[in-house]
Amino acid sequence: MSLIDFFIRHQREILQATLQHIWLVGISMLLAVAIGVPLGIIASRHPWLSKPILGGANIAETIPSLALFGFLLPVPWLGGRADRLVITALTLYALLPIIRNTTAGIGGVDAAVREAARGMGMTENQILFQVELPLSVPTILAGVRVATVLTIGIATIAAAVGAGGLGEFIFRGLAMVNDQLILAGAIPAAALALLADFMLSLLERRLRPARS
Amino acid sequence: MIYSGAPAAPRVFDSVLRGLLASPDAVTYRPRMKAEPDRETARESIIEFRNVGYRLPNGQPLLEGLNLAVGRGETLVLLGRSGAGKTTALKLINRLLNPSGGEILVEGKSTCSWDAIALRRHIGYVIQEIGLFPHFTIEQNVSLVPRLERWPVDRTSARVNELLNLMRLDPAKFSKRYPHELSGGQRQRVGIARALAVDPPILLMDEPFGALDPLTRGELHKEFRQLQRRLEKTIVIVTHDVGESLLLSTRIALLDAGKLTGVFSVKEFLAAREPVAAAYVANFRMYEEAERTNEPD
Numbered sequence: 001m002s003l004i005d006f007f008i009r010h011q012r013e014i015l016q017a018t019l020q021h022i023w024l025v026g027i028s029m030l031l032a033v034a035i036g037v038p039l040g041i042i043a044s045r046h047p048w049l050s051k052p053i054l055g056g057a058n059i060a061e062t063i064p065s066l067a068l069f070g071f072l073l074p075v076p077w078l079g080g081r082a083d084r085l086v087i088t089a090l091t092l093y094a095l096l097p098i099i100r101n102t103t104a105g106i107g108g109v110d111a112a113v114r115e116a117a118r119g120m121g122m123t124e125n126q127i128l129f130q131v132e133l134p135l136s137v138p139t140i141l142a143g144v145r146v147a148t149v150l151t152i153g154i155a156t157i158a159a160a161v162g163a164g165g166l167g168e169f170i171f172r173g174l175a176m177v178n179d180q181l182i183l184a185g186a187i188p189a190a191a192l193a194l195l196a197d198f199m200l201s202l203l204e205r206r207l208r209p210a211r212s
Numbered sequence: 213m214i215y216s217g218a219p220a221a222p223r224v225f226d227s228v229l230r231g232l233l234a235s236p237d238a239v240t241y242r243p244r245m246k247a248e249p250d251r252e253t254a255r256e257s258i259i260e261f262r263n264v265g266y267r268l269p270n271g272q273p274l275l276e277g278l279n280l281a282v283g284r285g286e287t288l289v290l291l292g293r294s295g296a297g298k299t300t301a302l303k304l305i306n307r308l309l310n311p312s313g314g315e316i317l318v319e320g321k322s323t324c325s326w327d328a329i330a331l332r333r334h335i336g337y338v339i340q341e342i343g344l345f346p347h348f349t350i351e352q353n354v355s356l357v358p359r360l361e362r363w364p365v366d367r368t369s370a371r372v373n374e375l376l377n378l379m380r381l382d383p384a385k386f387s388k389r390y391p392h393e394l395s396g397g398q399r400q401r402v403g404i405a406r407a408l409a410v411d412p413p414i415l416l417m418d419e420p421f422g423a424l425d426p427l428t429r430g431e432l433h434k435e436f437r438q439l440q441r442r443l444e445k446t447i448v449i450v451t452h453d454v455g456e457s458l459l460l461s462t463r464i465a466l467l468d469a470g471k472l473t474g475v476f477s478v479k480e481f482l483a484a485r486e487p488v489a490a491a492y493v494a495n496f497r498m499y500e501e502a503e504r505t506n507e508p509d
Contacts, residue, residue, distance in 0.1 A: 116343025119308055119416075120357050120406070121332030134347050 032094035040102020082163035094147035101143025105136025257281035265313035292467035336407030351387035
């Protein structure tokens with residue numbers, strides 16, 4: 001039986017696992033952006049907070065993913081459902097690139113532009129929302145891109161705690177020593193990562209402001 | 213000739229100097245101008261430094277015991293070397309910096325009792341790097357403060373057109389462009405238009421023409437002089453360019469190492485015996501003399 005036949009025969013399961021995978025990654029990324037961008041703004045506003053924030057995100061990044069799932073298992077609300085647990089872990093992984101790129105983007109705004117903004121009587125909030133954030137969008141999106149690709153890969157391990165997704169095929173294939181089964185998980189996951197990367201790069205280009 | 217862009221300056225210099233040499237009693241150096249009610253400070257003062265000092269957080273003083281009054285409608289040039297405290301003094305006026313000692317009065321009210329945002333919107337601000345917002349069109353850049361002040365849309369756009377015309381930029385051609393599509397001189401014009409948007413009575417300019425090539429600078433100097441006459445603003449300009457000071461100022465305040473060395477009219481400055489002022493004049497003179505000394509025998 002060829003790989004193509006296998007894909008056709010199991011297309012429904014593969015599609016379902018892919019959708020589940022997208023769902024896990026999508027929710028995690030939304031949460032990571034919702035948490036990471038504000039944390040990045042706080043870190044850039046208060047230099048003394050930037051070390052603990054970036055340090056914390058760095059530590060989360062260094063924990064091996066299987067171990068992180070293990071650590072989160074006894075946590076009351078999370079341990080009860082595999083998808084909650086996985087989404088929490090993936091969010092933690094996605095935070096670092098987003099926080100770091102948000103601070104880098106804001107820090108990269110031309111000092112003269114910021115000084116002109118202050119000198120003309122813009123409030124701190126107006127400077128943030130009308131000047132700093134719009135000028136940081138490409139950098140922040142680049143961070144989101146990195147985080148998304150990373151998360152799509154790590155999400156395959158979600159199957160280890162029973163949250164489903166494309167990792168399901170990989171783990172089953174490993175257990176049964178079945179290459180086709182492993183590829184049935186790995187190929188869609190890789191395709192998903194490439195597609196996400198491509199689409200986010202298009203978005204990044206469209207939102208890039210005119211620059212000198 | 214270094215000042216090829218501002219041919220008027222050396223000529224002013226020459227005739228003034230000749231006049232002064234003829235009447236030695238005109239050469240009077242007055243080191244302290246603080247309480248002197250001469251013809252300029254006799255006007256109502258709109259900005260006043262009262263014994264102002266500014267120190268960095270590490271204690272290093274950048275400005276000490278500054279007493280200076282700027283009269284309504286005059287153009288005061290803050291002249292001095294890099295690090296003399298000129299920019300610091302300027303930023304104290306619109307409270308981008310807060311004084312460590314003394315107080316600055318703007319329209320008779322201490323800057324500390326002004327709301328910082330209201331104060332800054334009351335004062336136009338132009339910097340050397342211009343600081344146009346790269347993600348805004350020219351129109352959006354110029355209309356920034358009117359929009360912050362919630363002007364009605366039609367009044368804002370009428371004002372933008374008026375200002376672009378005033379700065380000799382065709383609105384039809386430029387309003388939808390982005391800053392990176394403009395030349396340095398055009399960008400600086402936009403910077404000035406932006407600072408004038410809500411018609412503030414005071415204009416602060418930090419080396420506004422410093423980054424321009426001499427010819428463009430000369431053109432802008434010429435236009436700026438016409439603008440001064442038309443607008444009747446109180447203007448404070450920071451520069452280290454003597455030619456620019458002579459051309460644009462009603463008075464020159466000379467700063468050296470954080471202290472005010474003296475305040476001079478153009479005439480007084482050219483004849484000053486005060487060493488720093490004299491050094492500036494001698495230096496300026498050198499370029500004029502180069503014309504003669506470099507001629508082959």
